[in-house]
Amino acid sequence: MSELLEQFASVAMSRRPAALATLVAAAGVTPKKAGSTMWVSEDGTLLGSVTIGGCVDTRVIERAEHVITSGAPELLRMTLGDEDALELGLTCGGEVEVLVQRVDPRIVDDATVLAYEFARTAHESGRASMVVARLDRRERLAVDESGATAGTLGDELLDLRAGEAALQRLARAEASGVERLTYEGGDASLFFERLAPPETVVIYGASQVAMSLVIYARELGMRAVIVDGRERMATRARFPLADEIFVEMPSEFAERVRATKQTYVVLLAHDYKYELPVLREVLRSDAAYVGMLGSRRRGDSIRSMLKEDGLSPAEVGRLRTPIGLAIGAKSAAEIALAIAAQIVAVREGKEVAIERALPNAVATPSARPAEFREPAVG
Numbered sequence: 028m029s030e031l032l033e034q035f036a037s038v039a040m041s042r043r044p045a046a047l048a049t050l051v052a053a054a055g056v057t058p059k060k061a062g063s064t065m066w067v068s069e070d071g072t073l074l075g076s077v078t079i080g081g082c083v084d085t086r087v088i089e090r091a092e093h094v095i096t097s098g099a100p101e102l103l104r105m106t107l108g109d110e111d112a113l114e115l116g117l118t119c120g121g122e123v124e125v126l127v128q129r130v131d132p133r134i135v136d137d138a139t140v141l142a143y144e145f146a147r148t149a150h151e152s153g154r155a156s157m158v159v160a161r162l163d164r165r166e167r168l169a170v171d172e173s174g175a176t177a178g179t180l181g182d183e184l185l186d187l188r189a190g191e192a193a194l195q196r197l198a199r200a201e202a203s204g205v206e207r208l209t210y211e212g213g214d215a216s217l218f219f220e221r222l223a224p225p226e227t228v229v230i231y232g233a234s235q236v237a238m239s240l241v242i243y244a245r246e247l248g249m250r251a252v253i254v255d256g257r258e259r260m261a262t263r264a265r266f267p268l269a270d271e272i273f274v275e276m277p278s279e280f281a282e283r284v285r286a287t288k289q290t291y292v293v294l295l296a297h298d299y300k301y302e303l304p305v306l307r308e309v310l311r312s313d314a315a316y317v318g319m320l321g322s323r324r325r326g327d328s329i330r331s332m333l334k335e336d337g338l339s340p341a342e343v344g345r346l347r348t349p350i351g352l353a354i355g356a357k358s359a360a361e362i363a364l365a366i367a368a369q370i371v372a373v374r375e376g377k378e379v380a381i382e383r384a385l386p387n388a389v390a391t392p393s394a395r396p397a398e399f400r401e402p403a404v405g
Contacts, residue, residue: 029222031064032150034074035143039132043069046091047139050077051102051162051218052124052205062203062220066130067091077125090127100128100165124205126218128165138178142169145177146222153287153313155223157193161185162205162216172197172288184212193219200374224289225250226315227270228370231277231305232295233260236320239363240293241269247367249291254280256301278304286314291370293350294319299329306333310342316373318350318366 038045045068050061066074067088077083083105090101103125130139142158149156149171156171161180168178168186170193180186188210196206196219203220228244230237233255244251250270254277255261261274273280277296281304286292292309294302297320309317310333319329326348333343351365352372 029150030075031062031220032143032147032222034064034066035147037074038066038068038130039140039144041068041072042133044095044129044131044133045069046087046094046127047130048077048087048091048125048127049160049218049220050083050123051126051160067095069095083123083125087125087127094127094129098129098165100126100163102126102162126160126162128160128167138166138168138181142167142178145169145171145175150222150224153224153285153289155197155221155289157197158220158222159189159193160218160220162218168193170194170197180215180217182210182212184210185215189217192217196221224287226289226291226374227252228291228293229254229284229286230293230295231255231301232297232320233257233262233265234295235359236295236362236366237293238265239360240295240366241266243363243367247371255296277301278308281305281308286312288313288315290314291316291373292318293366297321299332302329303332303336306346307336307338310338310345314345316370317346318369319346319348320350320362321348323349 045066048065048067050063052061063077064075065077065084065087073088077087086103086105090103094101104122105125106122128139131137132140134140146156146158146169154171154173156169159168159170159180164181166179166181168176168180168189170176170190172194174190174194176186176190180189185208188208192206192208201219201221203218205216205218207214207216226248227250228240229252230240231254233253237253241251241253245268251268253261253266253269253272255274256276258274261272263272266272286309292314294305296302302319306317306319306329319326321329326346329348330343330346334340347369350369351362352368354361354365354368356362356365
């Protein structure tokens with residue numbers, strides 16, 4: 028779960044009013060922490076931080092008590108010197124805006140509570156959502172990628188307009204930020220807060236390429252998961268940066284852990300017995316990316332087998348093999364780089380203009396193997 032939603036769950040369990048402070052903007056320079064939050068409870072307990080404990084947090088704590096008591100939100104504008112700005116990841120001094128709002132988990136129809144409960148459910152189900160806040164009121168509206176909503180901004184017409192804008196931002200995978208909307212009832216400045224499950228690269232096959240790909244995935248801010256049935260290969264010593272390592276049959280993992288729109292699947296096993304059962308699952312899932320190591324000839328053979336197994340042309344067409352962008356990769360690290368680059372291109376919607384090709388010299392049998400059961404783990 029995201030840090031914010033974990034913090035919200037703690038506040039909800041406390042049954043105490045709290046002030047939620049959100050960094051909504053940093054003027055003049057590029058913010059690196061828009062959406063950072065801090066909760067200040069009625070008894071002074073703190074969760075999270077807007078910066079890393081500097082002057083902004085101090086000012087927020089000072090105003091939180093007043094916001095909790097009055098119920099009226101405050102938009103704090105603070106001018107920072109160069110030293111303070113560095114705490115927020117800014118290159119020089121500028122102005123930041125922090126929205127401080129009261130949240131009361133004891134009120135069952137509190138719009139903010141409803142919005143974050145909805146966002147938490149969406150997150151746990153693998154769906155991204157946007158929580159929208161007015162900068163002049165305490166209400167919030169949540170919208171998930173299916174268009175479902177919870178909460179309100181206090182105006183039905185504004186809810187409709189904000190819901191449309193939230194869906195557009197979700198479709199474009201836009202980061203959190205402020206946007207001014209015009210609607211039939213007027214106009215309003217809103218903060219759109221993106222809450223999405225972490226993007227995850229699931230790597231089947233604990234190979235040398237996988238070792239480098241884990242490093243690239245983490246550098247890209249993605250989780251990295253290794254799946255392999257061989258205990259000697261899928262070890263923490265070989266994959267110290269992997270978020271999770273599963274020593275089990277790949278097909279069982281693919282069935283048990285359903286791929287979502289936030290999942291990027293990479294098959295490096297180079298073995299029909301492992302690949303086909305996994306591909307049958309992931310190509311029918313919502314996975315954002317499915318790539319498999321292999322030559323064009325081997326890829327054609329795999330596609331034919333999948334069609335024989337009943338997968339539709341559209342499902343089979345999702346498979347990217349040969350895998351990776353055409354950068355002339357030869358070493359394991361270079362192949363991993365080509366794969367990581369292709370994942371980024373797919374994520375950013377830029378792959379259409381880029382030829383997919385990665386030379387692979389491994390011969391691929393043209394006939395379908397007689398046996399497809401996976402070997403025992405070990």
